[in-house]
Amino acid sequence: MLAPFLKLGYIDDLGMIFTSIVAGLVFGYILVSTGMGNSRKISAVFYGKDWGVMKVMFSAVVTTMILTYSAFYLGLLDINLIQLTKLNLGAQIYGGLIFGTGMVIGGYCPGTAIAAGTTRKIDALIFILGFMAGLWLFAINYTAISGFFMTEDLGKVTLSGVFNLSYGTMSMLVVLTALGTFLLLNKTEGKLYKKTI
Amino acid sequence: MIEAQKHEKPYINPYLGGMGLGMVLFFTFFVAGKGLGASGALTRMFAFTLNLISPSYVAGQEYLYKYVSSSNHVLYHWLTFMFVGVVVGSLVAGFRQRRMKVEMLKGPGTTNKRRIITAFVGGILVAFGARLAGGCTSGLALTGAATLGAAGWVFFLSVFAAGLAVAYLIRREWL
Numbered sequence: 001m002l003a004p005f006l007k008l009g010y011i012d013d014l015g016m017i018f019t020s021i022v023a024g025l026v027f028g029y030i031l032v033s034t035g036m037g038n039s040r041k042i043s044a045v046f047y048g049k050d051w052g053v054m055k056v057m058f059s060a061v062v063t064t065m066i067l068t069y070s071a072f073y074l075g076l077l078d079i080n081l082i083q084l085t086k087l088n089l090g091a092q093i094y095g096g097l098i099f100g101t102g103m104v105i106g107g108y109c110p111g112t113a114i115a116a117g118t119t120r121k122i123d124a125l126i127f128i129l130g131f132m133a134g135l136w137l138f139a140i141n142y143t144a145i146s147g148f149f150m151t152e153d154l155g156k157v158t159l160s161g162v163f164n165l166s167y168g169t170m171s172m173l174v175v176l177t178a179l180g181t182f183l184l185l186n187k188t189e190g191k192l193y194k195k196t197i
Numbered sequence: 198m199i200e201a202q203k204h205e206k207p208y209i210n211p212y213l214g215g216m217g218l219g220m221v222l223f224f225t226f227f228v229a230g231k232g233l234g235a236s237g238a239l240t241r242m243f244a245f246t247l248n249l250i251s252p253s254y255v256a257g258q259e260y261l262y263k264y265v266s267s268s269n270h271v272l273y274h275w276l277t278f279m280f281v282g283v284v285v286g287s288l289v290a291g292f293r294q295r296r297m298k299v300e301m302l303k304g305p306g307t308t309n310k311r312r313i314i315t316a317f318v319g320g321i322l323v324a325f326g327a328r329l330a331g332g333c334t335s336g337l338a339l340t341g342a343a344t345l346g347a348a349g350w351v352f353f354l355s356v357f358a359a360g361l362a363v364a365y366l367i368r369r370e371w372l
Contacts, residue, residue: 003227003228003230004226004227004228004229004230004231005227005228005229006228006229006230006231007229007230011228015228016229016275016278017278019224019225019228019229020225020229020275020276020278020279020282021278021279021281021282022224022282023221023224023225023233023279023282024278024279024280024281024282024283024284024285024286025282025283025285025286025289026217026218026221026282026286027218027221027233027279027282027283027286027335028282028283028284028285028286028287028288028289028290029286029287029289029290030214030217030218030221030286030290031283031286031287031290032286032287032290032291032294032296033208033209033214033290033294034208034209034211034214034215035199035201035208037287037291037296038199038201038302039302039303039316040199040302040303040304040371041199041208043304043364043371044199044371045360046357046360046361046363046364047364047368047371047372049198049199049372050198050199052198052199052208052211055211055212055215056211056212056214056215056218057215057334057338057339057342058215059211059212059214059215059216059218059219060215060216060218060219060222060339060343061219061339061342061343062215062219063215063216063218063219063220063222063223064219064220064222064223064226064343065343065345067219067220067223068223068226068343068344071223071227076227077226077227079344081230082226082230082231082232082344083230083231083232083340083344084341084344084346084348085331085332085336085337085341085346085348085349086331086348087346087347087348087351088331088348089351091329091330091331092330092331092337092348092351092352092355093351093352093355094326094329094330094355095326095327095328095329095330095331095352095355096326096330096351096352096353096354096355096356096358096359097326097355097356097358097359098322098325098326098329098359099322099323099325099326099327099330099333099352099355099356099359100326100355100356100357100358100359100360100363101322101326101359101360101363102318102319102320102321102322102323102324102325102326103319103323103334103356103360104319104359104360104363104364104367104371105315105318105319105322105363105367105370106315106316106317106318106319106320106322106323107302107315107316107319107371108316108319108320108323109235109323109333109334109335110235110236110239110323110324110327110333110334110335111233111234111235111236111283111333111334111335112334113320114235114238114239114280114283114284114287115283115287116302118283118284118287118288118291119287119288119290119291119296119297120291120297120298120299120300121300121301121302122299122300122301123301123302123303123312123313123316124302124316126313126316126317126320127316127317127319127320127323128239128320129317129320130316130317130318130319130320130321130323130324131239131320131321131323131324132239132243132320132324133317133320133321133324134320134321134322134323134324134325134328135239135240135243135324135328136243136247137321137324137325138260138324138325138328138329139258139260139261140258142258142259142260143259145329154347156346157346157347157348158344158345158346158347159345159346159347159350160345161347162347167345170345171345174342174345189198190198193368193372
């Protein structure tokens with residue numbers, strides 16, 4: 001196997017830092033270019049008014065998946081060495097529900113708030129202040145939270161493991177689902193809420 | 198569709214932008230075996246700042262202390278370097294596409310005061326949710342989804358479900 005370079009020791013910390021900054025540059029550039037630095041555009045996804053966020057996310061996922069599994073198939077990349085967040089149903093379901101609530105109220109998620117704040121959007125800077133307050137609230141309640149939600153660690157679970165399918169088949173299914181969703185999204189844009197109140 | 202404002206250049210095609218983002222994500226997988234992320238950097242900067250102000254306070258907070266007590270400096274991390282990149286990349290795009298106007302973005306039917314409240318409260322909830330779940334839209338949902346991680350998909354679906362439901366309740370703020 002050739003990659004990931006860092007995990008296999010082919011590059012050092014300096015290479016890691018360089019990679020991270022370059023990736024961040026393009027990440028930020030794309031966020032601003034696609035309108036992900038605009039809270040109106042982000043919140044609109046939850047009203048079915050503008051599926052832009054979903055289009056960006058899904059096409060990113062599909063692109064990464066195709067490239068990653070091609071590299072894996074060609075024997076270049078060891079996918080087992082790619083970081084994977086451990087599954088903890090309570091944490092990710094409750095965390096996701098709280099996060100989604102905050103995202104539609106605040107109009108941003110962390111990455112998009114950084115991009116929007118950099119382009120001098122005042123609401124994004126306030127959002128980041130709120131984010132800091134939220135971190136503090138989480139930290140002071142950590143003992144109670146960790147006992148309640150974070151006990152059931154299921155380890156590094158993948159969808160292919162859950163459905164007992166090979167990586168290739170599972171990613172194919174995900175790509176097909178994403179393509180189907182694309183078609184559906186294009187047809188339904190602006191139809192969820194008939195008119196502005 | 199929400200278009201870019203008149204003084205700005207139009208937004209680029211979302212599929213094209215997504216493909217670009219996907220290539221970057223693949224690049225980080227291939228080179229570093231890590232993905233994109235944003236909330237981690239904010240958390241580290243928060244722990245760092247608080248530790249500057251009062252190390253004894255941070256030492257008493259189990260969660261924050263984990264960050265400042267590891268062998269590497271709290272800011273010496275994959276995601277904080279990425280943060281620097283994101284800021285510079287956003288600046289370049291912001292200037293090139295004339296999106297640097299100082300403004301408060303909000304729904305047409307709401308006031309600045311209400312928007313200040315929604316932005317702040319939203320930030321609190323997003324931080325809480327991200328720390329609980331172990332990541333945010335980029336680190337957990339996008340990166341996780343692309344590696345077929347169950348955690349990422351569960352998180353993504355929960356975010357979207359809550360977003361759709363709460364959207365209706367607060368429609369005055371955005372529609």
